[in-house]
Amino acid sequence: xxxxxxxxxxxxxxxxxxxxxxxxxxxxxxxxxxxxxxxxxxxxxxxxxxxxxxxxxxxxxxxxxxxxxxxxxxxxxxxxxxxxxxxxxxxxxxxxxxxxxxxxxxxxxxxxxxxxxxxxxxxxxxxxxxxxxxxxxxxxxxxxxxxxxxxxxxxxxxxxxxxxxxxxxxxxxxxxxxxxxxxxxxxxxxxxxxxxxxxxxxxxxxxxxxxxxxxxxxxxxxxxx
Numbered sequence: 001x002x003x004x005x006x007x008x009x010x011x012x013x014x015x016x017x018x019x020x021x022x023x024x025x026x027x028x029x030x031x032x033x034x035x036x037x038x039x040x041x042x043x044x045x046x047x048x049x050x051x052x053x054x055x056x057x058x059x060x061x062x063x064x065x066x067x068x069x070x071x072x073x074x075x076x077x078x079x080x081x082x083x084x085x086x087x088x089x090x091x092x093x094x095x096x097x098x099x100x101x102x103x104x105x106x107x108x109x110x111x112x113x114x115x116x117x118x119x120x121x122x123x124x125x126x127x128x129x130x131x132x133x134x135x136x137x138x139x140x141x142x143x144x145x146x147x148x149x150x151x152x153x154x155x156x157x158x159x160x161x162x163x164x165x166x167x168x169x170x171x172x173x174x175x176x177x178x179x180x181x182x183x184x185x186x187x188x189x190x191x192x193x194x195x196x197x198x199x200x201x202x203x204x205x206x207x208x209x210x211x212x213x214x215x216x217x218x219x220x221x222x223x224x225x
Contacts, residue, residue, distance in 0.1 A: 053155060061087065067144055160180055
């Protein structure tokens with residue numbers, strides 16, 4: 001197992017342009033401490049940024065499939081489990097909030113895992129299974145709750161990675177600006193400065209999975225009323 005501290009001045013040190021304070025690698029399993037800042041924006045701001053800062057950025061399309069069990073124990077534990085499909089590969093990720101940042105446990109998975117709504121517990125990556133079971137979460141009734149698709153653009157910005165997202169899920173779409181960094185304090189200062197310079201109102205959002213579940217709950221409650 002390798003622990004690597006990245007040098008933010010050298011982009012070649014990063015995997016898939018992701019910025020992390022610490023990353024631990026072991027075979028196909030990866031543990032990553034993610035530090036990022038987010039801000040919801042409206043479409044006019046999204047459109048302006050897309051046609052200025054992100055005009056030359058490649059478009060990355062990805063779909064997140066969110067997972068819980070029939071007792072909703074993952075959501076109740078305030079952690080998140082997803083499978084991300086980028087078109088080239090499938091990655092399962094467990095996201096666990098920390099005092100600073102989010103610890104992410106990644107593992108590549110077999111595409112056949114998406115063939116059925118239910119997740120076979122025997123196909124769970126060991127690193128993710130261990131984290132779930134250590135929290136007393138039942139892994140034999142996992143299923144895919146739903147999906148969220150994102151059109152993403154990324155650019156290097158002041159030692160970090162600036163990300164522009166347009167997300168579509170259920171009957172909803174929203175727009176978000178993210179800043180991924182390796183240091184919390186300096187990253188926060190730079191992100192707040194960028195928002196101020198662009199005249200963007202500070203509006204810290206729920207994360208994507210929280211927004212998905214909030215809308216899912218609202219639609220489910222409406223259909224049952």
